[in-house]
Amino acid sequence: MTNPEKKHILYKESIKREVTALKEKILSFLDDERYEDLQALIDNATKEELAKVLETLDEDHLAKLFDCLDKELAADVFVLLKQETQKMLLEHFSDIEMQEVTEEILDEKPEELLESMPLDVVQEVLLKADPEQRNDKIVEILNFLEYKKFVQLKPLLSELKPMDIAEIFAEIDEEKLPLIFRLLPKELAAETFVEMNSTQQELLIRSFSDHELKLILEDLFVDDTVDLIEEMPANVVKRILMQADSETRKSINEILKYPKDSAGSIMTTECISLRQDMTVQQCFEKIRAQAIDKETIYTCYVTDNQKKLLGIVTVKDLLLHSYNERVEDFMQDNFVYADTLTDKEDVANTLSKYDLLSIPVVDQENLLVGIVTVDDALDVITEEATEDISFINAVTPSDKPYLETGVFRIYLHRIPWLLILMISATFTGLILNTYEAMLSTLLVACVPMIMGTGGNAGSQASVTVIRGMALDEIRPRDILSVIWKEIRVSLLVSVSVGFVCFAKLQLIDRFIFGYPYTLLYSAAVGVAIMFGVIVAKIVGCCIPILAKTLKIDPAVFANPFITTFTDVLSLLIFCGVTLGLFGLGTV
Known part of the structure; x- marks a missing residue:
């Protein structure tokens, strides 16, 4: 044995003795619960020594010691551990307990992360991480990996929610998207496809074979297929319809015939309908047979042989009654429903008001044609809120995300409103031109403050009323009550604003x-x-x-027009008060 080899062996034995001694002290402190002494010992040890000690501990002591490490040190030590020990820790600690540690681990670059740990451990660490950070890191890993290695991430992607996968797909390179999408299991692929934006959906459809497209369409609910068709260009729509079965095509065409903003346009025809003369046992048999293809099965709808809606029954109701009882004996015949032509925003508000999971939709003859589910109602509420915010801020609403909308389209959404508001400012210009010669310089200097305060006061009132109407708290018949309340509020506000304005002109403008x-x-x-x-x-x-x-969206008349209108009125009042009431003209 050569001299260097002997030195190396002696060095390894020395390290082993140090680790053994460190382990004994750590175990002693852990068993005696001397955590202050243990912390001092940890502070003096290197991360390599701590990793070696952790490797030799039983599961109970392993978890206790690892929990004593601060999050940054824990992350550094974790990547040095053997795969078995890493998995043991990941199994022992919950997502919340490991979240801070995983955040530290995932701060590394993708190449460093993949070099420091096996891929299956990386996947488990990602599943323990905060969803936002996890999704960002998966995007980095996917963009870093070569095409042939994507399959290694299949187990990880299969564990994620469709919404998270769609968020990840939105960030990866377009040329990689079709290949990665094909890694998903069939059902998860369909659910993810629904959550993706229209641009990505079109890209995938163009890359699919007819067989692949047919498999995706088979797992989509009819209302989701209709939403997809409404977003796609004509040639893609034609291909979708060709691959859909005849029953699905019939349902799609049925929904497409309804007005865009109606309940019929957002409903799904896939619901459980029961006959009034069925027993509980027959109901359960039908639910089991059809559940796989229905969007929701908790609430079932009772109809006669002509599909006329008679009542509703929940799975809970069925469970609480004997198998031999007939549905008509305990169904709810006093229920909330919507007409196919009812405004979809009203339907969404009804679902919210009555805390419903779904609402039946009937035609003019009271025949059940479909249901609107709570997830569709949430989409409507989000869409309407986005539209209202856009109108309030003088922007035409867009159905595409900001980063996916072209510059010219954004220009077209904004320029009409700016031009309208610019031209409407002509009225304030006319008033100023008319009274300019009679107003002193001091009074003219107050015009921006007068107009700004009036516009802001009008916007406050309008936004409050619009919100109240959106929540169905205020209706047109309440106009006198609203005016009376706003008069009282405005008196209090005006006295406060008037006093502060007087003080501001005296203390700041005059004395300072x-x-x-x-x-x-x-x-x-x-x-x-x-x-x-x-x-x-x-x-x-x-x-x-x-x-x-007048059946016009109140948001259209909100901030922009009300501000312009109140600017004109405020300026007229200002000129009338200063010139007429106080006689402060320059003449």
């Missing part, structure tokens, strides 16, 4: 900046702003209600 605002000037501006706020709040609460009465 030296502008010659007399008490009379300050009082005139304060009184003008008080009247402006009162009128603006009354106008702001009335216009949305009048719009609703």
